[in-house]
Amino acid sequence: MLLVSNIASSMNHGGFVQSSYNKDNDADAVAYNSSKRKNGKFVTLDFQKKKKTSVPRLTLKVRQSAVRSENDSEEALSEVLEDFKMLEFKDVKGFEDFSITIDGMPIDAELPNGVRNKYYRLCCSQNAFLHENLIRGMNHKLIAGVISETVNIADAIKVSVLATPRVEFANWDKTLLAFEHLGMNVEFLRVRLRRIVSIAYETDGASETRRYLKYRTEHSEADDEIKNMETKLEELKEACNGFGAYLESLKSKAENYQVMLQKEVAAPW
Template sequence: MLTEKSTKKKRPRSLPLDIVQKKNKKSRQRRSLPVPRSGPPAEQSENDSEDVGSEVLEGFKLSQAVQFSDIQSLEDFNILVDGLLLDSELSENVKNKYYQLCCSQGAFLHEKLIRGINFKLIAGIISETVNIADAIRACNLTTSRDEFAIWDKTLEGCELFGMNVGFLRSRLSRLVGLAYDSEGVTKTRRYIQARNEQVRTSEEIRDLEAKLLDLKAAYERFSADINSLKSKAESHELKFQEEVLAPW
């Protein structure tokens, strides 16, 4: 006959609470460990990143296939260098004048610029080209040879970078020849000098005439004072003389 103790099932011994908590914590840590990825997904991520970067760059780029003959107006005119838009680097006034220069030659003057030039430098080259074109339009026979030389030197520098400014340099050369090296230039300069001297002399005459009017006005004021004070002055002088000549 089995005893009462043998009929009872043995219960497992319970672990202390702090040990149970430590075991559960370790179990959760093992479950939360990241699973290392294999090679191909990482490569795929890198490729995706490159694709996104390429798309962003393409968003800033415009096609270089545009021919100047396709440009119908200023609204169609964009300044592209290495496929990137340069319009924001220039004022509307400079862009408009540059467009007119390009129209005169039927081509983009910057299309043969050396690749890789800094955008600020390119904007400076275009601006200088426009400024010198304006200066050429405003020059005359009194413009000094030194000024012509400075303009040509600046254009030569632009040309070294690939800017199409040969037509401006040719115009400068012809103007210098007409202003300083052609027949009749001596008489023309004498004429200009005489005309300038005439203007200067005329201005001096006007100044003298104005001064003469001031002197005449002053003369009239003095005459009026003399007429109004003459009798009183003579009377006073007479009294003075009477006192001088009175008997002792």
């Protein structure tokens, strides 16, 4: 019995030692796993976890800040675009409200007041700004020249007649076509030109009408020349009459001197 008790006691003591050894090994393993060597120093696992979790949070904050910055930029851009938004023609109540604005900048000072007034009436005829679709970024002086020449061509169309040379109509149309490629709304002027050219050169009787106008002009010029010649002839007649009276006054004196000369010639030696 004593031997059995000693063996049991030794087994229990050995088991206790083994258990303690296992617990110490487990603790060391936990301590080892919970720390890592970095540059010769141990860094705890908790610190590593905090570091890993802090990086995504920082990234999230940066992303949120970037999104807010992008939103703010878009809002600022929208405000700028709103400031540069072109006034709609329906909002123009009269010439006093009319302003030629390009890319948010008025260029009224580039044009004489008379040209602006005529251009305003052209815009009223179409109920729109004729320049609103011009290519962005064009030089303002170039745009002012386009508007001014558009007004000049419109005036020329208004005073054109059947005798206007066809080449003039063609040149106006070429110029307007170039302006149209730049975005200028001048199609209505080109339509009017095509109608005028059709009437003046393509309809029946157009050639006879132009011939009549040509001959009428030549006849008028000839009649004016005749009148001018008649006026000059009357002036010459008056001058001739005055010169004749002067000749008569000299005639008597000349005759007297001639008589005296003859007497002297015929006198005896």
